[in-house]
Amino acid sequence: MARTGGAVSGGIDPERPSSARVYDAVLGGKDSYASDRAVVDDLLAVAPGLGELARDNRAFLARAVRYLAGTVGIDQFLDCGSGLPAEENLHQIAQRANPDATVVYVDNDPMVAAHGRALLTENENVRFAAGDLTDPAALLAEPVVARGLDWSRPIALLQLSTLHHVPDEVGMPELMARYLDALPPGSFLVLSHIFQPGAEDPEAAALAERLEATFLNSALGSGWFRTREEITACFAGAEIFEPGLVVLADWWPDGPRAEPLEPVRRLLLGGIARKE
Template sequence: MTDSPAFGELSKRIKTNQPHTARIWNYWLGGKDNYEVDRQAGDQIRRLHPGIGDYALADRQFLGRAVRHLAGEQGIRQFLDVGTGLPTADNTHQVAQHVAPESRVVYVDNDPIVLAHAAALLRSSPEGRTDYLDEDLRNVDSILEQASRTLDLSRPVALMLLGVVIFVEDDQEAYEIVRRFMDRLPQGSFLVLSHTVTRPDMPDVDAAVAFWNEHGTPKLTQRTPGSVTRFFDGLELLKPGVVSCNRWHPDSTDVALPEVAMFGGVGRKS
């Protein structure tokens, strides 16, 4: 893979002298696809907010529980994962195809290091299929046109937007992007979305995000829990609504889980 012309072109776009959010996220999750500059920034952010690694884990586990629920309880067999991030354990296709091997998954990301690893690591089951698109979240029409090579867009699709609309600074643009996706998808489709939040009782999160926006790329935008809920306007919001990611259908209800500043929800287009 690393000797291929495609990888050579991608490697020219990878900046190793500036911390990058996907690689820092990978570092917090225990991955190896990161550089010293990412680890230094990740450690500095963790000093500002010691629980930040828990957010990365909570978001990843939320992905797993949401995909299992949609593939198992809702019968969804098609997933469009935009803003994939670096591959780790329990990626969308692995979770979905464990439940339903025939599931089809299209990953979308425009980060060159993500794409380089996605092509090597995200392998489909024999019964299902995966594809990978080099696209920006904002290019809705192009994403859906290319995704239609793998997905039947006349049938329900689960749109996965985990920790990606935080990179769209303008609120109205962010809401419009999500609306355009959901308008194009058929009835019975789902939106799965997670987002870093800002709240008066979580000031250390604001400090960590401010540090990141000064030193890292791309810049992050926080929103209130209420503003995150607005992404689901017009959809049937599944219980328990938009909540701390670790509190969405937790694996165990025996212990009261502390909130993390990464909130998520799942909504159905009816």
């Protein structure tokens, strides 16, 4: 499920699938090409309920931003790997709680860039920067990021369904440590990542293995399911809020769950942490 990876490109290549467009297609969006839909078709053949998992991710974003903007009072958001617009967008949720909230979207997909820059004409507190999240120093030095946010005050950093497209050799915990080191005290990290539950949930673990093989053998070539311990390492140096790192449907749900979750919906974990 997701949205980033690779170098910033100056143009759209319809022959090569994009994680942003694949994610949009799984959500039911229309901003995709045949190459993206071929990946989605293969994934849906393994897990027909994958769209529900993508919608869980969007719902988690909405609840997390409502909490941070409305309850905590965070008014600055940096969304790395923001992806294509999908109702509701982060800035719409945050600005409903605080009309003055500032949102900076960052992505390396040229189609996302076109949509992101269109938002600039609609809202003066929304900004977009092209950047590769695997290079924190360059991303944070982008003028739109460096000057568009007040780095003397808390910022909410979102990494939603992005890091599972980052290969192990990049060093995911070290990557996130660089982001957390740069954030002001009192800032928050909101993160979701596809999950390999192993022995704690054998049925879902078997599905995770099949989905990972499909991701990696596709033209997309990325999508690693990681263990709870590996995902938790991304929060090192920050305090994870209750209920901890959990299946997204269980992170402060809007209402009681009517029935058990299908295995596919148990394959995405998320949480929020605060930097002291």
